[in-house]
Amino acid sequence: MSVPNTQSTRAYTSLLPIFSFIKPYKWVAALALLALVVTAGLNLSIGQAVKFVIDSGFIAGSKEELTEAISGLILLISLVAVGTFSRFYLISWLGERVSADIRQAVFNQIVHLHPSYFEENRSGELMSRLTTDTTLLQSIVGSVLSMALRSSLVLIGGLVMLLVTNLKLTLIVVACVPVILVPIMIFGKRVRKLAENSQSAIADISTYAGEVIQNIKVVQSYTHEEREKGAFGGEVEKAFSVAKQRIKQRALLIAAVILLTFSAISAMLWVGGMDVLEGRMSGGELGAFVFYAIMVAMSVATIAEVYGELQRAAGATSRLIEILQIKSAIKDAAVPIEMKEGERTAIAFNNVGFNYPSRPDSAALQAINLRIESGKVVALVGPSGAGKTTLFELLQRFYDPQIGEIQRNGENIKSLSLADLRQSMGMVPQQPVLFSSDVWHNIRYGNPDASDEQVIEAAKRAHAHEFIEQLPEGYDSFLGEQGVRLSGGQKQRIAIARAILKDPELLLLDEATSALDAQSEFHVQAALNELMHTRTTLIIAHRLATVTHADMIVVMDKGRIVATGTHHSLLEESPLYQRLCELQFEKAKSGAV
Structure with a gap:
């Protein structure tokens, strides 16, 4: 068991940097945590309400007590609904906010990295980290962590309530917990490794597709459409094969947990049913115990599922933090000279x-x-x-x-x-670089604060104004990816206008x-x-x-x-x-x- 425990510890440790992004929103996190704790407590209280309904309503045969019990149950459920809304909204907001901040932090880091870094790392992989990995972390912060905390609280609270309700049946449930945790440890390790491989395979797909799309004219001029379709299909199938293995391991994990958990509940029901028939416990106590046992079982099943997601998120987090920790080889002067x-x-x-x-x-x-x-x-x-x-x-x-x-x-x-x-300095390269935007943006890149008049003047000096005016929407015309809608000479004059504007x-x-x-x-x-x-x-x-x-x-x-x-x-x-x-x-x- 030492290896799985080590893997688990490493997985959770790699998730710790996320909390530095949560820290600025600690009050939102605190309110979400409060809503989570209150909701978990209210959920556990429902078990006692069920017991009261059965013993004081159904079995006692009192309409007044039944009405009172049902009213109390409805009130509890209403409070649970309000608490769940608050928890879900706050934690989802936090997930979106943290994901946006991480994505911004990674992008900010990338644009300052030395060019040699991009010689050794593919742009498609970096894009995958900016999009796929940060989206995965958004789901982790926005739902999975909430589910994990809620399920952990319900699991602990449920076990306490089980002990209070019936010691003998609780011992049966507790004895089954280690048996249920074994597949979580075994399959969780496999899921994490396969999740990392799956993310890498997705990055490969993104890189390959990006290169083909960017060079589509070359692909078509050499009539390599079918060849590229086949090659891309191979990349897709490779990613699917890895994903299939990951899904299989997660499915086995969830199935094993459900089988073991509900088998334990069935055994507990048989023992509890015998105690009710022999008068050693009331029907309300058994009902409450079953309610708590089901809550504990659902919590364990949720934790099992969440464990796989956390393992998957650990890989994404480590990749993102790896970028954030890179030190650029080109460092700005500590105290620059004018x-x-x-x-x-x-x-x-x-x-x-x-x-x-x-x-x-x-x-x-x-x-x-x-x-x-x-x-x-x-x-x-x-x-x-x-x-x-x-x-x-x-x-x-x-x-x-x-x-x-x-x-x-x-x-x-x-x-x-x-x-x-x-x-x-102003650079005019042999192959000008234009952005997927309009003429204004591409010329104004030389001086973002320039007025429209200054942009037009720069275009005139670059001998570009005449052809720009003839474009469908003039300076508002969209130039396409890398200025694909312009000729080579037109691109060059736009680049020169940009340099003129930079002065x-x-x-x-x-x-x-x-x-x-x-x-x-x-x-x-x-x-x-x-x-x-x-x-x-x-x-x-x-x-x-x-x-x-x-x-x-x-x-x-x-x-x-x-x-x-x-x-x-x-x-x-x-x-x-x-x-x-x-x-x-x-x-x-x-x-x-």
Whole structure:
């Protein structure tokens, strides 16, 4: 029995963090507990009312006493109804409130976690924890804990009343309790393990479905509909198989408890019936005893069922608390330094070396030394995997370098407030990210406090106002998931309008025109020129023709800076830059021919 007891203790211990979320609503919890105790007491009083009805009403043959007894019974039942309403409302409110708070706490934690966490954890699993696990906890706090407490009180109170009513019959009932608890311990352990597996299987389903839906055009273009249906069906069946085992174990648990419990009641009824026939107890006492025995039996059965739910909730709680206890690898400065303004050097990389956490043995950057002056346009060029995007990610402190330091306006970026650092930058990625909302929301993401006029002005400067006006509902038009209703060039101009509205000091451009047609490229490039005016700008350049007029071009290869200079000086001094130019310009000439 030691293993089940250990498992039980561990299960209940893992549920303890929930109470920290209940604490702010302790008065609601106290009122709910009071209603629960009063209701349990009233329920137990009904047994004495039953005894009075039988002995003073039916057996005594007195209409007055029967009427009085029935009236008292109705009053007790009415009070039970009022108490049950209060308990149910308060405990359900508490469950919904706590579930909402836990969901908010988990989400708040997720949005501040370092990006490397999301390289190792699937988004579908995180969504499952935010939805399925918190919903399960809502049912636990909102009903299961209430049922467990009520049943425990009724069980204890019922046993006391059984002792008061008849000692001999009570000993029969008590002797059966350990026999009933054995299957609870055995099956409860299995239910908890299967519940954890079931939640993981549901997370797998969510992840798989999310990826297919997000990439539905790719699925359909490769005519993989049937293949994906079969694969998803396999995930569903796997989850169902685990759920089926969990249901089977819970059903066996409940069935075993009911069988043992009511077998004990039947034996008790036979013994009690013999005592009534032989005059050793009254019919009212037997009726009350049967009432209490049934209440005790129902309480034990409820506890058995609740035990399985608590085991299941323990797994959900441990997964949620695991997220809440994660420490972000990117920590804000304890006492942030205010960012300076007007410094000549806007950015400085001092001997920076970096390895991605997911690839610790492969250096992404090595011995990076770079000075970028305020107001200059600097282009980063080089083959794929050279480390250009990594520089952007380090600059925004999505990661911290293992070696060296990065300075912003003369201060180590680790000493600056994360919010201030990132607020001073505006990022326009090659693949713009739009949200499932309207145009207002997507542009205003750059400055949530901006007025409608400021949003429209930003759209005009981004060469986006004209096509937005032609959308079915203009700026109120819903853009679909990830802006699916817009073309690539339109998405890019919305992203540029967002950056214009943010009005950053430092602009980070992952060249936005490489995958656009000529007309879209013209509009986007015009918008970028508007955005770059008077700002310090870093451009990841995939097409060298777009950055030939940059103030400085940084050539990177294999995580190192191999050359810096202007377009003309690099053509003379950098073999790698020469080769890149030859490949691109020759390709452009052959394409033109």
